[in-house]
Amino acid sequence: MATAHTATHSASTHDHHDEHEHHDNFITKYIFSTDHKMIGKQFLVTGIFWAIIGGLLSIIFRLQLGFPDMELYWLKPLLGGWIDDAGKLDPNFYLALVTMHGTIMVFFVLTAGLSGTFSNFLIPLQIGARDMASGFMNMLSYWFFFLSGVIMFTSLFIETGPASGGWVVYPPLSALEQAMPGSGLGMTLWLIAMTFFIASSLLGGINYITTVINLRTKGMSFSRLPLTIWAFFLTAVIGLLSFPVLFSAALLLVFDRSFGTSFYLSDIYIGGEALPNTGGSPVLYQHLFWFLGHPEVYIVLLPALGITSEIISVNSRKPIFGYKAMIISMLGITILSFIVWAHHMFVSGMNPFLGSIFMFLTLIIAIPSAVKVFNYLTTLWRGNLIFTPGMLFSIGLVSFFISGGLTGIFLGNSAIDIQLHDTYFVVAHFHLVMGSASFFGLMAGVYHWFPKMFGRMMDARLGYIHFWLTFIGVYMVFFPMHYIGIAGFPRRYYSWTNFEFSNMYTDLNMFVSVAAIITFGAQLIFLFNFFYSMYRGRVASLNPWRSNTLEWTTPLHPKHGNWPGEIPTVYRWPYDYSKPGAAEDFIPQTVPLSATPESNLPHEQELVKLEKAIIADEEEVLVANESKES
Amino acid sequence: MYGFLIAVGILLLISIIWMVYRIQSLVSVVKGSDKKVASGSNKVNAFMFVLFLLGSGALMFWYSIKEFDNYNPPLASEHGAVTDQLFWITMAVTGVIFIITHILLFWFPYKYQYKEDRKAAFYPDNNKLEVIWTVVPAIVLALLVIGGWKAWSDITKPAPENAHVVELLGYQFAWEVRYPGMDNVLGANDYRLTNASNVSGVDFSDKNAHDDFNTPVVVIPKGEPVLFKIRARDVLHSVFAPHMRLKMDAVPGMPTKFWFVATKTTEEMRAELNDPEFEYEIACTEVCGKGHFSMRRVINVVEPAEYRKWLSEQKPYIVNNPALVENLSPELKELAEITISEYK
Numbered sequence: 001m002a003t004a005h006t007a008t009h010s011a012s013t014h015d016h017h018d019e020h021e022h023h024d025n026f027i028t029k030y031i032f033s034t035d036h037k038m039i040g041k042q043f044l045v046t047g048i049f050w051a052i053i054g055g056l057l058s059i060i061f062r063l064q065l066g067f068p069d070m071e072l073y074w075l076k077p078l079l080g081g082w083i084d085d086a087g088k089l090d091p092n093f094y095l096a097l098v099t100m101h102g103t104i105m106v107f108f109v110l111t112a113g114l115s116g117t118f119s120n121f122l123i124p125l126q127i128g129a130r131d132m133a134s135g136f137m138n139m140l141s142y143w144f145f146f147l148s149g150v151i152m153f154t155s156l157f158i159e160t161g162p163a164s165g166g167w168v169v170y171p172p173l174s175a176l177e178q179a180m181p182g183s184g185l186g187m188t189l190w191l192i193a194m195t196f197f198i199a200s201s202l203l204g205g206i207n208y209i210t211t212v213i214n215l216r217t218k219g220m221s222f223s224r225l226p227l228t229i230w231a232f233f234l235t236a237v238i239g240l241l242s243f244p245v246l247f248s249a250a251l252l253l254v255f256d257r258s259f260g261t262s263f264y265l266s267d268i269y270i271g272g273e274a275l276p277n278t279g280g281s282p283v284l285y286q287h288l289f290w291f292l293g294h295p296e297v298y299i300v301l302l303p304a305l306g307i308t309s310e311i312i313s314v315n316s317r318k319p320i321f322g323y324k325a326m327i328i329s330m331l332g333i334t335i336l337s338f339i340v341w342a343h344h345m346f347v348s349g350m351n352p353f354l355g356s357i358f359m360f361l362t363l364i365i366a367i368p369s370a371v372k373v374f375n376y377l378t379t380l381w382r383g384n385l386i387f388t389p390g391m392l393f394s395i396g397l398v399s400f401f402i403s404g405g406l407t408g409i410f411l412g413n414s415a416i417d418i419q420l421h422d423t424y425f426v427v428a429h430f431h432l433v434m435g436s437a438s439f440f441g442l443m444a445g446v447y448h449w450f451p452k453m454f455g456r457m458m459d460a461r462l463g464y465i466h467f468w469l470t471f472i473g474v475y476m477v478f479f480p481m482h483y484i485g486i487a488g489f490p491r492r493y494y495s496w497t498n499f500e501f502s503n504m505y506t507d508l509n510m511f512v513s514v515a516a517i518i519t520f521g522a523q524l525i526f527l528f529n530f531f532y533s534m535y536r537g538r539v540a541s542l543n544p545w546r547s548n549t550l551e552w553t554t555p556l557h558p559k560h561g562n563w564p565g566e567i568p569t570v571y572r573w574p575y576d577y578s579k580p581g582a583a584e585d586f587i588p589q590t591v592p593l594s595a596t597p598e599s600n601l602p603h604e605q606e607l608v609k610l611e612k613a614i615i616a617d618e619e620e621v622l623v624a625n626e627s628k629e630s
Numbered sequence: 631m632y633g634f635l636i637a638v639g640i641l642l643l644i645s646i647i648w649m650v651y652r653i654q655s656l657v658s659v660v661k662g663s664d665k666k667v668a669s670g671s672n673k674v675n676a677f678m679f680v681l682f683l684l685g686s687g688a689l690m691f692w693y694s695i696k697e698f699d700n701y702n703p704p705l706a707s708e709h710g711a712v713t714d715q716l717f718w719i720t721m722a723v724t725g726v727i728f729i730i731t732h733i734l735l736f737w738f739p740y741k742y743q744y745k746e747d748r749k750a751a752f753y754p755d756n757n758k759l760e761v762i763w764t765v766v767p768a769i770v771l772a773l774l775v776i777g778g779w780k781a782w783s784d785i786t787k788p789a790p791e792n793a794h795v796v797e798l799l800g801y802q803f804a805w806e807v808r809y810p811g812m813d814n815v816l817g818a819n820d821y822r823l824t825n826a827s828n829v830s831g832v833d834f835s836d837k838n839a840h841d842d843f844n845t846p847v848v849v850i851p852k853g854e855p856v857l858f859k860i861r862a863r864d865v866l867h868s869v870f871a872p873h874m875r876l877k878m879d880a881v882p883g884m885p886t887k888f889w890f891v892a893t894k895t896t897e898e899m900r901a902e903l904n905d906p907e908f909e910y911e912i913a914c915t916e917v918c919g920k921g922h923f924s925m926r927r928v929i930n931v932v933e934p935a936e937y938r939k940w941l942s943e944q945k946p947y948i949v950n951n952p953a954l955v956e957n958l959s960p961e962l963k964e965l966a967e968i969t970i971s972e973y974k
Contacts, residue, residue, distance in 0.1 A: 091920045166917045172882055173865040173918060179802070180919040266883025269824040269831065270802070270864040282866055282881055316742075319754040347868065347877045349860075349886035352786030356779050363771045370767040371760065373731060378759070380738040382751040386668045387675035387739070395679070395739060402731050406724040413774060415713045415781035416720060419875045422868065422915040459655065464671055468678060475686060483693070483701040488872035490915040493923040499911050501703060501872050538659070546667075578750040585749060 024560075032143075034135030035560040039142050040121030041453060044446070046142075046149065047113020048527070051439075053153075054104035055520050061097040064089045066513025068495055068506075082161070091494040095164040096182050098492055100156065102167025103190070107197055108152070110300040110438045112145050115239075118303055118445050119208045119232040121453065125551035126226050128217025128567045131560070133210040137203045144200035148193045155189035163190035166492060168293065171264040171285050175256045178271035187257070191250050198243045198250075205243075208236035217550070218618070219570035224589070226549050226574040227320060230327050231306020234334045235299050241338070242295040249288035256280070286348055290341035297434050298337040302330060304441020305372060305401075308394040310574075311448050312376060314547045315391035316383030317585045319575035322375040329368030329375075336365040346414040347421050355414045362412035369405050373398065384578065384585070388545065389463025390448035396471045397440040404433025407482070422492075425485025428478045436474045443470075446530070451544045455556045456537030462529040466522055473519030480508050548574045548588045569618070571611060572604075668744040676743035683736035687729075703872050706899060706910065706931065708891040710875030712781045720774055789889035793857040794937075796848060798912070799830045800860070800867030800880035803921025805912060806830050807848050811841025811946060821863055821882075827951055831863065834948065834955050835962055840969045843944045848912065848929040850892055851937035857889040868916035871929060873899075879916055892931045899931075949973045 033039060060079075063070060071087030072079075082093035120138065124131055132138045155162040164182025165174040169190065177184045212225075212233045225233075255261040256277075264285045265277035313320040320326060342350065342358040376398045385391070407429040410416050420426060443466075450458045489502045496502035543552040550570065554562050568590040576587040581599035592615070593600055594608045658669075705714055742750075797808040797816055806829045810816040817832050817839020824831035832839050850856045860869050862880035869888070870877045878888040892910075900908045910929035914922055932940065948955050948966055955966040 091923070095917065095919070095922070170866055170916070176865070179865050267821040268864055268882050269821045274822045274824060278883070281884060283884065317744075317750040319752065321753060322755050322760055324755065325760045348879045349881045349884055352782065355786070356782055359778060359782065360775055363775045364768075366771055367764060367767050371764055374759075374763040377731065377734050377738070378753070378756075380735070380742065382753065383738075383742045384744050384748055384750040385672075385676070385739055385742050386744045387672050392675060395735065399732065399735055402728065402735070406728050409724055409771070409774065410717065410720050413716065413720065413778035415778045415785065416717050418713060418785070418877050419710075419717070419872070421877055422870075459651075460669070461654065461671065462651075464675060472682070472686075479690070483697060486703075487701040488703050488870075490870060490913055490923075492917040495923055498924045498926055499913055500907070500909055501911055502913075504700065538655075575754065578752050580752050 032139060034131070034139045036120045036124050036132045036135070036138060037453070037558065037560075037562075039138050040117050040119075042142050043112055043116030043120060043145070044453075046146065047109050047117060047442075048530070050104050050108040050113065050149065051523075052527075054101050054109055055523065057097045057101040057104070059517055059520055060089070061094055061101070062513040062516045064094055064494065066510040066516075068497070081159075089494075092164060092181055093161055094494045095166070095180070095492065096161045096186070099164050099166055099169070099182070100152075100162050103152070103163070105435065106167060106296065106300065107194070108145075108149060110435070110442070111201065111239075111296070112197070114438060114442045114445075115232065115235055115299065115303050116142070116145065116204060117442075118228070118307060118449075119204065119236065121449065122228055122551065123208055123211050123232055124215070125452070125554065125558075125562060126229050126549050127212060127215060127220050128550050128563075128570060129211060129215035130562055130567070132207045133215060134207055138207050141200045141203035141207065144196045144203065148196035148200060151189050151193040151196065155186050155193070158185050158189070160184045160186055162186040168286075168289055169253075170289075171253055171256060171282055172268055172270075175253060175264060176268070176270055176275075191254055191257075194250055195247065198247045201239050201243050205236040205240040208232055209240065212236075217567045217570055219614075220550075220589075224570055224573045227309035227323070227326055227330075228303075228306040230330055231302045231309070234330050235302045235306075238295045238302070238334055238337060239299050242292040242299075245288055246292035249285055249292070252288075253285065283345070283348055283350055286345050287342065290344045291338075293344065294341040295337040297430075298333055300434055300438045301401075301441075302333065304397060304438040304444075305330070307441045307445040307448070308376070308397050310549070311388075311390045311394045311444050312379050312398075313575055313577065314448075314545050315386045315388055315394075316379055317386070317577045318379055318383040319573075319577055320375070321378040321381075322371075323573065323575060325371055326375055329371045332368040333365060336361065336368070340365055340412075343412055343414070343417075346417045352414075359412060359414045363409065366405070366409060366412070369401070373402055373405070387464075388447065389458070389460055389467055390444045390545075392464065392467040392471075393440045393444035393447065396467065396474075397437050397444065399471075400432045400437040400440060400474070403479075404429055404431075404437060408433060419488070420485060422490055423485040424481045424489045424491065427491055428481035428485055431478045431481075432474075436478065440470075443467075443526070448545065449551075450530075450533065450537075451540035452551050452554075452558075454534050454537070455540055456533050456535075457540045457544065458529050458533040458537060462525055466525045466529065469522035469525070470519055473515055473522060476515035477512055477519060480512050484508060543588075546584075546586050548576060548586050550589055553588065553590055667746070672744050676740045679736040679739045683732060687732075704899060704903060705873065705875065706892055706894045707874040707876065708893055709781070709785045710873075710890075711893075712784070713875050716774075716777055716781055719777070723770060723774065785890075789857040789887070790855045793855040793889050794850065795857050795859060796850065797830065797859045797861065798848075798869055798880070798927075800862040800869070800914065800918070800925070801829070801864050802919050803914075803925050805867075805869075805914075805925060805927045806844060807846070807927065808832070808842055808844050809941070809944065810838070811843060811944075812941070813838060813841060816859065817842050819861075824863060828947075828954060830861075832947065832954075834966065835958055837962065837965055840948055840955075840966050841946045843946045843950075845944065848927055849937060849940055850929060850931055851934040852892050852895045852898075852931050854934055854937075855889055855891050857887060860886045860888065865918050866916045867914045867918050867925065870913045870915040871910065872913070873910050874929070877915060892929075895931045895933060896929075897932075945973055946970075 072083050073087045076083045082090045160181040163186045164180055173179050174183050174187050252263040256264050262277035262280035264282050265280040268275040309320050340362045342354055343362040346355045447458055447463055484505055489496055553568050570589045571592040572589055574589050578585045579599040593604050593611055795810045795814055799806040808830050815838045818836040819831045820833050821831045823833055860878050860880045862882045867880040874890055876888055876890055878886050900906055912927040914925035949970050955963055
């Protein structure tokens with residue numbers, strides 16, 4: 001009788017929403033909204049804001065690295081005392097810039113901006129739900145994120161500067177105010193901001209998981225979920241299990257900083273005095289941090305891979321190749337992501353035996369990643385490819401995923417990692433595989449679902465220009481870093497001229513900086529396209545990409561509650577593209593198998609009988625409900 | 631005035647771009663191209679992928695070959711030969727995969743670009759293929775890992791008994807280089823004893839410390855094992871000797887180590903590279919604050935005979951600064967004074 005229950009439940013929710021729709025005022029609609037679609041847009045716009053900040057920070061430090069002799073007086077109005085009298089960037093502020101760039105991009109842009117936007121926006125729409133399981137918690141999730149952002153933003157402007165110990169904020173550097181100015185108030189604000197951020201992630205994650213498990217529409221079994229939803233679901237699971245560990249790491253750091261404990265501190269002589277702390281271990285922090293830090297890579301990447309799977313399938317007019325293999329590889333990545341963290345610590349001084357174990361585990365995780373790549377390629381093979389901007393960004397993502405993934409095989413090998421650890425090779429690796437790939441997933445998603453978000457199309461031609469400039473630009477920025485890394489250039493260096501082994505490649509660094517500025521500039525095209533199209537873009541058709549998934553069965557501007565009438569029932573998987581025998585090259589999930597006898601596969605013909613029985617059942621329930629109501 | 635003119639110029643440029651943009655969108659509305667499944671741009675984009683493949687591929691090969699000697703740092707340690715070999719084997723394997731997958735990734739868009747009269751193949755799965763591309767990468771990776779694991783185990787196994795010990799202590803922002811002296815045993819240390827004249831916090835009540843000395847340059851013999859004992863006294867640092875393929879974090883409260891055998895003296899390397907200025911260097915690779923980028927120490931690799939000669943010429947801490955042993959107990963002080971007199 002589960003079906004009967006769901007039917008009555010959805011009917012009553014629907015009524016409930018009808019009553020409230022007309023009472024929305026500006027504040028409940030645009031600010032303290034509990035509508036998942038609005039919350040998704042809030043995350044997106046906030047994410048874009050942070051991406052601009054994070055990008056600008058990187059431009060400033062790229063100026064230092066590419067043009068070390070440049071006089072930066074013109075930045076004085078903005079940076080004040082951080083530009084010294086000779087027009088040079090302060091080395092402490094340089095570290096603050098790389099730290100904040102990392103923190104902002106990893107957490108605020110690629111976690112909140114990507115997962116927050118698309119999990120919120122797409123989960124209810126693609127599984128056929130009126131809203132998230134808890135709209136209120138969802139709203140809290142955004143506002144905790146917002147608060148976290150306000151605090152992090154404030155920390156940029158304080159006199160001692162924001163946190164500066166790298167985005168990993170390893171103690172003792174981050175624990176001792178004497179060690180660098182950024183470890184004072186800036187670090188305190190970093191910790192507070194991250195605490196709110198973790199709370200936001202957890203509130204969001206619980207919601208995503210609950211919604212996917214409980215609120216799927218009739219017929220939407222797990223084996224019929226679009227891969228986007230699988231990706232968001234598993235991402236939320238990873239986040240839920242790993243963010244609390246980051247919280248504990250941060251909490252112990254707070255204790256060490258403010259209450260005189262010695263979790264991470266031992267045998268320290270700094271600023272002319274010996275500290276009383278003994279017995280702590282900085283390596284403990286690294287274990288705790290990377291227990292989140294590594295799964296975080298997949299928190300950032302999986303949603304992008306999910307989005308890509310959907311977009312590549314739609315625009316190849318072909319089912320995604322190996323739907324089950326894709327799910328299994330994502331499951332594999334989810335599980336393995338928790339047992340590879342110490343590959344970030346091969347030369348941290350931990351027991352080398354642990355290093356060998358983590359090397360084995362790390363290289364296993366390359367296998368499901370390889371499977372995904374091959375499946376993407378096979379999906380493109382013999383397709384009928386339409387290059388929408390979303391499709392272009394998806395193909396770009398696959399390219400970055402390959403380039404950055406392959407360098408991971410070097411770094412996951414502890415013997416090779418000895419030389420490459422903390423050099424620009426690592427910078428190149430993760431900026432491609434996690435930074436750029438996820439960023440491209442985000443962009444692909446925005447271009448693809450913009451019509452659903454705002455009822456209008458983004459300009460495709462500007463999208464093409466944006467893609468090609470960004471795609472070529474990203475490679476021009478990060479590919480040269482491999483050479484610099486093999487040459488041994490260390491990360492987080494203000495200048496490389498103090499060493500003979502790194503006193504070269506000024507030309508290459510200049511090239512990278514110029515490419516970075518151009519790539520950043522190309523994003524202005526996107527910004528224009530995004531905001532202009534929101535108001536003046538061409539009005540979208542209901543299903544502009546001729547896609548199978550449920551979100552395209554909603555009205556052009558879905559109200560809170562998504563579907564005006566009954567929630568549609570799902571009869572098939574989301575990837576029936578170019579099915580032999582079918583008239584069109586796509587069959588939406590809402591089309592019953594019984595309506596398409598010409599294209600059904602043999603095993604689907606069997607299902608038709610079952611389907612008929614279910615439809616009859618449903619009608620009975622509907623009739624019963626109606627008679628009850630009247 | 632110039633500023634004003636530039637501003638006007640930029641404004642004009644933006645308005646021209648704006649006009650072009652509006653005109654092309656209106657034209658496309660009139661043409662009805664928004665109704666088509668794929669516009670003419672589809673061909674352009676498909677072609678761009680091939681162009682990108684050829685262009686960037688050529689650029690990559692050209693630069694990788696031209697710059698090889700520049701980005702490939704000279705090698706001067708025994709284990710480095712092994713890790714370098716692993717690096718280049720991995721490069722060959724991943725390089726082949728990189729090129730093949732990218733050829734497919736960028737050629738498919740061209741080959742299978744949208745055509746109205748064609749229908750895509752309905753090809754949802756093939757378990758045999760999935761098994762193949764699970765098992766083959768697994769085998770390749772296993773081979774790579776086993777090579778790496780063997781090298782890693784050899785590198786990290788305990789140093790030979792006869793290894794020459796050198797202590798590197800990282801602090802903001804330099805390395806203190808301490809040698810154990812003739813006994814090859816470092817004296818004990820206690821961070822509470824640190825002060826301006828005792829940077830490493832050496833405990834001189836340990837008589838092993840009496841012949842310990844420090845130097846501005848790390849001097850090591852060629853062809854004999856050297857053990858770096860690594861410490862930090864304030865925040866994390868990391869010893870990175872790029873030519874030795876050596877890296878190990880320096881952790882406050884947790885001594886770490888790394889042993890290796892240098893294979894070429896500084897002089898030999900200078901001759902080989904034809905660079906009379908060449909030096910082996912140590913840098914810091916764990917962010918440690920403002921001066922992170924300037925923690926330089928030079929390693930001077932010399933012939934073993936020269937090393938022994940150099941070693942015998944060094945003066946211990948307590949010889950250079952007898953004040954260090956002033957507060958010791960009478961017996962220890964006497965012992966220390968004997969050592970001091972021996973060096974005089």
